[in-house]
Amino acid sequence: MNRKTLVLPAVAGLLTPILAACGGSDDGGKSDDAITVGTTDQFVATSDAPAPLDPAFAYDVGSWNILRQTQQTLMTQPKGEGQPVPEAAESCAFTDSGNERYVCKLRDGLKFSNGDEITAADVKYSIERVLHINADTGVAALLNTIDTVETQGARDIVFHLKTADATFPFKLSTPPSSIVDPKLYPKDSLRKGFNVDGSGPYTFKGTIAGDSMSAATFTKNPSYKGSVTLSNQKVVLRSYKTADQMGVAIDKGDIDVMTRNMSPAQIQKLDAGSDKNAAIVDMPGMEIRYLAFNTDAPTVKSKAVRQAMAQLINRDEIISKVYGTQAAPLYSLVPASLTGHSNSFFNKYGPPSADKARDLLTRAGITTPVKLTLHYTTDHYGSATKQEFEILQQQLNGSGLFDVTIQGAPWAKFRPAELKGEYDAFGMGWFPDFPDADNFLAPFLDKDNVLKSPYTNTSVQRTWIPESRREADRLDAAKTLTEIQDAVAEDVPLIPLWQGKQYVAARDDITGISYALNSTSTLQLWELGRGVSS
Structure with a gap:
């Protein structure tokens, strides 16, 4: 199958499904009329995260795609x-x-x-x-x-x-x-479990086993009034533990579409046209990956330690060995495609240099090698994350300045531990809430940030973020946004690593896949239909 590359047009509606699907049944599995979509997103309710689908609690791309x-x-x-x-x-x-x-x-x-x-x-x-x-x-x-x-x-x-x-x-x-029904969503507490009700394009039913949801069935909501036109009657979103399992499912015809997260190897195979069962679409994305720090933790409290890490990391090596053409180096929290982006980290640190990193630590009186653990999630951002962190470990330890160990944990354990400040240094990804530079800065740097980071920069919080938000024309905010990015490069509460493309793969009879994801990684399941392949 040939790969399809999409550059999103400025005007909506240029690529549309050819035929809509017909009505569906009520079961949560594969049926002749329901379009079945695979994902590696995991949906788990725990004591730390008891309400994964409550809009007052949910803050990850998988849960948001349900909502x-x-x-x-x-x-x-x-x-x-x-x-x-x-x-x-x-x-x-x-x-x-x-x-x-x-x-x-x-x-x-x-x-x-x-x-x-x-x-x-x-x-x-x-x-x-x-x-x-x-x-x-x-x-x-x-x-x-x-x-x-x-x-x-x-x-x-x-x-x-x-x-x-x-x-x-x-x-x-x-x-x-989201607009919720006061009868179903208590004012003072979260709605626990996997129940979701609303007025959106679809109604929802989860397939639940214990504390996990393995599938979500979306059925066309006859009461819906809004801007969306549905190209199907029913979609089943099925969760797989690994990308390999999801790949087997699409080859067997158990699912019609694969979304996040496919492995780099799967993407390369589909990209080469060597899979006769599915075609792939790649499109611009704003997903970023970064390292974050608990700046109060003894191992990384010194700014010099964090700066030395920023001086050593070789983004090109990570991408060439792990992601290939699927990612690009990132030298700011703001992706290169957005107004206001600045290469602040490259401007400050230049190419990787062990000599410059050693000088930073020496001038700060830091004893080397610096011992610390880098934590990563094993299941939330795809199977390649472990390999990425192995390379980071090799780069830091290879300088002789660090003694780094790496440790992985599933997202259900990783995220609560990070929020409680249990990790000194950890890897995270960000799928934007909306496509504006503000959403790559304020969530990490403002008061009540999403990482619960103790890092505070009063100029960023009290002056530059408010100033940037006054500008309706975002070009006019570029100077202030650059000042924020420069402050991050100086203080290093986070280190940006790379930004990635996004991919959808589908079998021949599925239409609308070019719009199944938007630039913020939002699933738009209503775009999918059955018909003649486009």
Whole structure:
């Protein structure tokens, strides 16, 4: 099969499914009419993460991809990228020159899937609930510029912001802004387990065994009113432990589509056209990988230690040995494709140099070799993560300046341990909430950041982030955004490593795969259909 390469057009609708699927059955497995999609995302409820699908708690790409199919937000990111457009809202806009008052009007006749009408009061309840619960995942920080939410009648909502925030329309397109039914989602507590209800394009049913969900069945919601047009009646999202298992499933015809995370080897095989059962689409993506530090931990508390690591890491070697053409070196938290990107780490450190790293440690009086452990998740970002960390270990230890061990853990254990500050240095990935440079900086550097990092830079938090958000034209924010990136390169609370493409593979009779993922790795299952391959 030939590979298909997609460059997303500025105008939506240029690539559309040819034929829609017909109606579906109610079981959670493969059927003749349901389109079955494979993923390696794992869905587990634990004591540390008891409500993986509650929009007041969920803050990972897998959970968000469940919520985006089933719950509506006032705004949504359009099919062809660009600025967000109304979804549950009929209209939304800033009504002042300072970007501090944002007004939305709901579509007429909106209903939850159970038939209950949706009003402005439900929107207010949903937003205030997320802020009130303030879960330790940090997801509420996306809405932290909201001061008060006001309703005017049954359909009008007014957001009064604490400070100007030109990115606010994007934030209203993210799952923490989902509209939930007050009857089903308690105001003061999380909705535990795997139940999801809303007013989105699909209704939801999970296949549950113990504390895990192995599959999610999405069935067309007849009550849905919004901007999305469905090309199918039913989609089953099936979770696999490994990319290899998922690959076997598509070869056997047990699934129709593969999404994240395929292994580099699988992508190379599909890219070469040597798989007769599936074709692959690659498209621009904004996924990044980075190292993060608990800057209060004794091993990495000295800025010189973190700077020395930044001076030693060879991104080109990691990519050539592990990811090939599937990734590119990243020298800032902000991907190269976004307005405001600056190569701050390369500008400061240049090519890898053991001599420069040694000088940094010597001047700071640091005894070498520095002993520390790099932690990584074994199952959340794909099977290649271990190999990546083995190379990082070799690079750091090969300098003679570090004595690094590496340790992996499944995401269900890794993420809670990271949030509790149990790791001094650890690897993370980021799939953006929305396509703006702010979303690659504020979540890690602002107050109540998603990593629970103790790192604080008052200029970043009090001056540069607020200043950048005042600029509706993001080109005008570039200078301030560069100052933030330069501060990260100087203080090194994180080290950016690489940014990647994203891939979808599908069997011949599946249409719409070019839009199955958008640039923020959001699954758009409604785009998939059955018909003649395009």
